[in-house]
Amino acid sequence: MKKIFYVFLIFINFVLAQDQSRIILDKVKSNFDLINDYSVEVIVKIKIPEAEIPDIKAKIYFKKPDKFHIESEGFTILPKRIINFNPQSLFGSNFKSLLTGKKEIDGEKHFEIKVIPDDSLYPNSLITVYVNSKNFTIRKIILGGTSVKNIESDLFFKLIDNKFWMPEKIETIFEFNLLHFPRFKKMNKELNNQSNLPQQGVISLTYLNYVINKGINDEIFKNK
Amino acid sequence: MIKTLLSIELYKIFKKWRTYIGFIAFGVFIPLMIYAINVSGNYYLKNFNRQLGDDFLITGNLLNGYFVSFIILQAMIIHVPFFITLVGGDLFAGEGTAGTYRILLSRPVKRGEVVFTKFTAGYIYAFIFILFFAAISLLPSLYFLGTGDLIVAFDKFIVISKKDLWWRFLFSYGSAFISMCVVVSLSSMFSSFVNNAIGPIVATMAVIIIFTIIGELPFEFFEKLSPYLFTRYMVVWLSFFDNPIDWQETLRSIGILILHCFVFWGITYITFTRKDILS
Numbered sequence: 001m002k003k004i005f006y007v008f009l010i011f012i013n014f015v016l017a018q019d020q021s022r023i024i025l026d027k028v029k030s031n032f033d034l035i036n037d038y039s040v041e042v043i044v045k046i047k048i049p050e051a052e053i054p055d056i057k058a059k060i061y062f063k064k065p066d067k068f069h070i071e072s073e074g075f076t077i078l079p080k081r082i083i084n085f086n087p088q089s090l091f092g093s094n095f096k097s098l099l100t101g102k103k104e105i106d107g108e109k110h111f112e113i114k115v116i117p118d119d120s121l122y123p124n125s126l127i128t129v130y131v132n133s134k135n136f137t138i139r140k141i142i143l144g145g146t147s148v149k150n151i152e153s154d155l156f157f158k159l160i161d162n163k164f165w166m167p168e169k170i171e172t173i174f175e176f177n178l179l180h181f182p183r184f185k186k187m188n189k190e191l192n193n194q195s196n197l198p199q200q201g202v203i204s205l206t207y208l209n210y211v212i213n214k215g216i217n218d219e220i221f222k223n224k
Numbered sequence: 225m226i227k228t229l230l231s232i233e234l235y236k237i238f239k240k241w242r243t244y245i246g247f248i249a250f251g252v253f254i255p256l257m258i259y260a261i262n263v264s265g266n267y268y269l270k271n272f273n274r275q276l277g278d279d280f281l282i283t284g285n286l287l288n289g290y291f292v293s294f295i296i297l298q299a300m301i302i303h304v305p306f307f308i309t310l311v312g313g314d315l316f317a318g319e320g321t322a323g324t325y326r327i328l329l330s331r332p333v334k335r336g337e338v339v340f341t342k343f344t345a346g347y348i349y350a351f352i353f354i355l356f357f358a359a360i361s362l363l364p365s366l367y368f369l370g371t372g373d374l375i376v377a378f379d380k381f382i383v384i385s386k387k388d389l390w391w392r393f394l395f396s397y398g399s400a401f402i403s404m405c406v407v408v409s410l411s412s413m414f415s416s417f418v419n420n421a422i423g424p425i426v427a428t429m430a431v432i433i434i435f436t437i438i439g440e441l442p443f444e445f446f447e448k449l450s451p452y453l454f455t456r457y458m459v460v461w462l463s464f465f466d467n468p469i470d471w472q473e474t475l476r477s478i479g480i481l482i483l484h485c486f487v488f489w490g491i492t493y494i495t496f497t498r499k500d501i502l503s
Binding site: 048050051052053054058070072073074075076077078079080081083143151174 | 278279280281282283284286372373375379380381382383384385386467
């Protein structure tokens with residue numbers, strides 16, 4: 001009888017944790033629901049041990065429900081799911097979630113939630129998000145089941161127009177193996193032996209000059 | 225007098241159809257190459273996508289005119305000496321074959337002036353050829369594929385912003401011209417030894433091929449020898465796509481190439497001024 005009771009307690013706890021995670025994620029989503037469209041300038045800085053990529057300035061456009069466009073003249077690499085920071089694009093519409101704990105980050109309490117999207121786009125994907133308990137913004141995202149090893153993003157939000165919580169900086173750290181390309185030998189130097197060990201790359205996005213809910217022409221999103 | 229001699233030398237160069245073999249070959253092949261690269265897509269972009277996977281978004285026009293011009297430059301520049309040699313190897317030997325040495329030197333011109341004008345005419349041909357090569361690579365590529373950043377992979381991947389590319393290309397074509405001046409000088413020097421152009425052409429190509437092979441062989445003996453071979457410095461054009469550019473090494477390499485021109489020029493002068501044209 002006791003055993004059944006414990007199993008029942010665990011089950012109830014699991015269901016409640018699932019419900020709690022849903023409530024928290026709904027609050028995260030409701031933050032974003034206030035936004036119909038936005039445009040923002042973003043400065044992209046990439047640090048990869050075996051690459052020298054100049055900083056570039058890009059412009060991002062978003063319009064509900066899922067129109068997204070980046071304008072950038074130069075070459076850059078962006079974390080696809082993070083750059084949009086829209087819960088809809090991160091988790092999809094159907095997902096399973098579980099509140100797995102609480103953690104203090106920068107002196108503030110954050111909820112740790114595991115999310116498994118049902119989306120066929122990202123099969124076997126496990127997302128861990130840390131949600132700020134005060135303003136319900138996502139502070140950290142850890143993406144599992146990705147094509148490169150470990151993608152971890154720190155998001156720093158600020159209040160825009162006293163109404164919208166939007167990120168002012170996102171820093172993404174990822175691990176990857178050596179990029180294989182035909183390389184040129186310099187005039188008087190032999191090519192260095194390339195390490196096959198995983199390397200760590202960092203992509204920093206700094207967002208500037210948000211324009212929110214001022215309307216964006218659909219033409220911007222066409223044929224891009 | 226120099227001006228007249230130079231115009232005569234240029235006339236002699238450009239009236240021979242072999243002068244145009246390189247122009248025809250590159251004029252046909254390079255547009256074909258641009259088309260093929262355009263159709264096949266960007267190998268680098270495909271590789272980036274494959275290796276970084278679905279989790280990253282890559283922006284920018286990587287398959288651009290600069291990228292294609294760079295690919296053409298590195299693929300074709302090694303073959304340019306052959307076309308240059310066809311002209312350089314004939315500069316002096318052609319006179320011997322045609323039996324015009326006596327006519328040329330019985331005029332009131334110094335032999336040193338003849339050497340000077342022949343070398344200068346050869347350099348002008350090399351300059352026009354490199355100019356044509358640059359134009360046929362860059363102009364159609366930029367017109368059809370647009371501009372964008374350039375990715376070059378040495379030890380590191382270097383992404384060069386498009387605003388920094390025009391002067392890098394200018395310097396790299398300029399340094400390629402200096403490399404070709406060495407080829408002109410070498411083939412002209414060989415040409416001054418004999419009366420038939422085939423020998424100097426084959427000898428120049430043999431020297432370039434053997435020196436290049438020696439420079440690539442990973443044996444200690446050859447590695448020690450390598451700094452003394454001018455072919456090692458002929459790839460100086462590539463250093464203009466490095467970041468940061470090693471100016472000291474680059475200028476040193478260009479200096480060594482120019483020094484080779486003077487040395488070959490000097491040997492030719494000594495040979496030519498002592499040449500017996502009466503027997």
